Amino acid sequence: MSALLEVEQLEVGFGSRTSAVRGTSLTVERGETHCLVGESGCGKSVTALAVMNLLARGGYRRARRMSFQGEDLLKLNDRGMARLRGNAMAMIFQEPMTSLNPAYTVGSQMTEVLRRHKGSSQRVATDRAADLLARVGITAPGLRLGQFPHQLSGGLRQRVMIAMALMCDPQLLIADEPTTALDVTVQAQILRLLAELQRDLGLGMLLITHDLGIVARVATRVSVMYAGEVVESAATAQLFSDPKHPYTQGLLRCVPVPGKQRQDEPLGSIPGTVPRIGPGFEGCGFRERCSFADASCAQTVPHQTAAPGHDYLCRLAP
Amino acid sequence: MLSFLTRRLIVALLVAATVMTLAFVLTRLSGDLATSIAGANATQADIEVIRKAYGLDRPVLTQFFDWVGRALTGDLGNSYFFQTRVSTLIAERMPVTLTLGITGLLIALFVSIPLGILAAVREGTGFDRAVQMVALLGQAMPSFWLGLLLMITFGLQLGWLPISGTGSWENFVMPGVVLAFSAIPALTRLTRAGMIQAMGSDYIRTARAKGLSRASILLKHALRNAAIPVVAIAAVQLGFMLGGSIVIEQVFALHGVGFLAWESIAKNDFPVVQAVVLVLAVIYVALTMVADLMNAVLDPRLRV
Numbered sequence: 001m002s003a004l005l006e007v008e009q010l011e012v013g014f015g016s017r018t019s020a021v022r023g024t025s026l027t028v029e030r031g032e033t034h035c036l037v038g039e040s041g042c043g044k045s046v047t048a049l050a051v052m053n054l055l056a057r058g059g060y061r062r063a064r065r066m067s068f069q070g071e072d073l074l075k076l077n078d079r080g081m082a083r084l085r086g087n088a089m090a091m092i093f094q095e096p097m098t099s100l101n102p103a104y105t106v107g108s109q110m111t112e113v114l115r116r117h118k119g120s121s122q123r124v125a126t127d128r129a130a131d132l133l134a135r136v137g138i139t140a141p142g143l144r145l146g147q148f149p150h151q152l153s154g155g156l157r158q159r160v161m162i163a164m165a166l167m168c169d170p171q172l173l174i175a176d177e178p179t180t181a182l183d184v185t186v187q188a189q190i191l192r193l194l195a196e197l198q199r200d201l202g203l204g205m206l207l208i209t210h211d212l213g214i215v216a217r218v219a220t221r222v223s224v225m226y227a228g229e230v231v232e233s234a235a236t237a238q239l240f241s242d243p244k245h246p247y248t249q250g251l252l253r254c255v256p257v258p259g260k261q262r263q264d265e266p267l268g269s270i271p272g273t274v275p276r277i278g279p280g281f282e283g284c285g286f287r288e289r290c291s292f293a294d295a296s297c298a299q300t301v302p303h304q305t306a307a308p309g310h311d312y313l314c315r316l317a318p
Numbered sequence: 319m320l321s322f323l324t325r326r327l328i329v330a331l332l333v334a335a336t337v338m339t340l341a342f343v344l345t346r347l348s349g350d351l352a353t354s355i356a357g358a359n360a361t362q363a364d365i366e367v368i369r370k371a372y373g374l375d376r377p378v379l380t381q382f383f384d385w386v387g388r389a390l391t392g393d394l395g396n397s398y399f400f401q402t403r404v405s406t407l408i409a410e411r412m413p414v415t416l417t418l419g420i421t422g423l424l425i426a427l428f429v430s431i432p433l434g435i436l437a438a439v440r441e442g443t444g445f446d447r448a449v450q451m452v453a454l455l456g457q458a459m460p461s462f463w464l465g466l467l468l469m470i471t472f473g474l475q476l477g478w479l480p481i482s483g484t485g486s487w488e489n490f491v492m493p494g495v496v497l498a499f500s501a502i503p504a505l506t507r508l509t510r511a512g513m514i515q516a517m518g519s520d521y522i523r524t525a526r527a528k529g530l531s532r533a534s535i536l537l538k539h540a541l542r543n544a545a546i547p548v549v550a551i552a553a554v555q556l557g558f559m560l561g562g563s564i565v566i567e568q569v570f571a572l573h574g575v576g577f578l579a580w581e582s583i584a585k586n587d588f589p590v591v592q593a594v595v596l597v598l599a600v601i602y603v604a605l606t607m608v609a610d611l612m613n614a615v616l617d618p619r620l621r622v
Contacts, residue, residue, distance in 0.1 A: 054526055056518075078532070085529035093527075098520040102619055103542045113528045148618040164528070 434509025
């Protein structure tokens with residue numbers, strides 16, 4: 001059986017000047033959580049939006065292959081994509097405060113998904129919405145269904161977004177930094193909730209985050225993105241114990257580990273910022289910030305395999 | 319919701335009171351009323367008689383409170399020229415003006431909302447630019463001139479529509495179009511801007527991520543939010559149309575309130591002028607309140 005989501009050599013650009021994603025490949029299997037990590041502006045969100053075909057106006061996508069449950073997403077027209085979105089593949093966004101329509105009640109926004117895709121009656125849809133609100137830990141779901149988004153806190157709104165994404169029992173859930181806008185205690189709750197849901201419902205999840213603590217807790221597999229490319233991809237334990245790419249190593253050094261850090265050893269950081277990369281860029285995107293870089297890094301970078309299922313994009317030997 | 323209504327009502331009453339005062343003061347600023355009513359050939363004795371007869375010899379404040387007190391009970395005084403009660407006069411003429419204003423507003427909404435939506439969806443295309451161009455031209459075109467053009471074309475040359483009178487609905491087509499033309503540019507541009515803003519918002523991305531149909535995304539999710547400023551401006555535009563129909567009623571010889579106002583100004587029939595200003599202002603204030611209420615219906619965040 002083919003994987004749930006397969007993306008090969010995805011390229012996304014805006015206009016003719018900016019390439020946001022350059023040849024990204026990733027796979028999400030059924031029942032696994034695939035984390036996409038990297039710093040701001042490295043193309044994580046754009047990758048997710050390209051998969052959903054929700055790129056902002058002016059954005060274009062190209063890929064060698066992009067399939068969902070064996071169905072070729074590149075061949076689907078708008079109508080075909082709309083049939084999948086919210087139905088078999090759902091997405092949660094980073095901005096819970098603004099992602100719900102201020103003019104409609106929570107109930108109205110939740111039920112329309114089920115009515116649209118499954119043709120359910122309003123009553124069936126309302127029952128399902130109330131069940132899901134309870135499932136994501138919202139007390140008094142009946143009351144919440146009749147409320148408007150502005151009457152709910154950020155944490156509640158993000159729960160509503162999660163519940164709404166689950167209305168049609170999706171196979172794939174894409175969560176784009178679902179906890180970034182929330183305070184720390186709520187973050188933990190939401191993550192625990194997502195992990196639970198993922199386990200109970202057996203859905204495949206593509207979780208975008210820049211928080212390695214989250215990755216360590218929930219990911220089955222991790223792909224590290226840098227400047228529009230996946231520079232390293234491995235099973236979670238493998239990546240944390242044996243990072244191959246200098247960028248991954250740098251990222252891991254930036255995470256404080258209680259008890260492990262010596263007083264006199266400063267916490268790591270990676271100097272510089274993600275470069276802006278246009279079409280026709282050659283070589284490794286990280287070379288200007290990399291302490292191992294030499295002249296050969298300006299040429300095409302080889303794909304290497306450190307172990308089965310552990311790939312990275314660097315000339316350094318495994 | 320109740321406190322929202324109360325606050326709006328208090329503001330509306332304050333505005334109405336201000337307008338009443340202004341209407342009274344402005345009619346008296348135009349000179350000595352007794353002299354102008356008496357006419358050019360009147361003797362000083364005639365003028366004094368008129369001054370006494372109309373109560374103009376009393377102190378201004380007494381006159382004001384007398385007028386306000388009567389107006390509050392619905393008595394707007396008597397017309398000097400028509401020799402009838404002002405309230406009867408206005409009640410007779412109001413249906414024509416209301417029909418005209420509402421016709422104008424409906425035509426304007428039916429044209430500008432679809433046009434605004436289409437322009438927003440095709441933002442930056444030739445169609446969008448054409449719509450903006452036409453809107454600009456429309457705003458720059460004086461309404462009496464457009465009225466005359468329509469009259470010449472459709473009334474005189476083609477003979478499709480009557481050019482004056484209030485006999486049938488056909489009489490209201492051309493003046494309605496002319497009035498609508500004054501509101502279409504603003505409403506179209508507002509709809510377009512609102513739709514463009516809404517379509518770029520996070521909740522529209524959510525609606526798309528939910529796989530909703532294009533019609534639902536545009537008309538249910540985006541338009542509902544884009545409509546909020548449009549409703550407010552539409553109400554104001556209806557107010558302008560009712561007050562501004564003074565020119566159009568002249569051009570098309572429609573005997574509405576605007577026509578009455580013009581006649582009364584020409585004849586120094588100041589109780590009528592005062593009353594017309596008051597009635598139009600009250601309607602205007604009422605329309606603004608209706609707009610506020612409709613906004614509260616459209617935008618739940620306002621219902622606090």
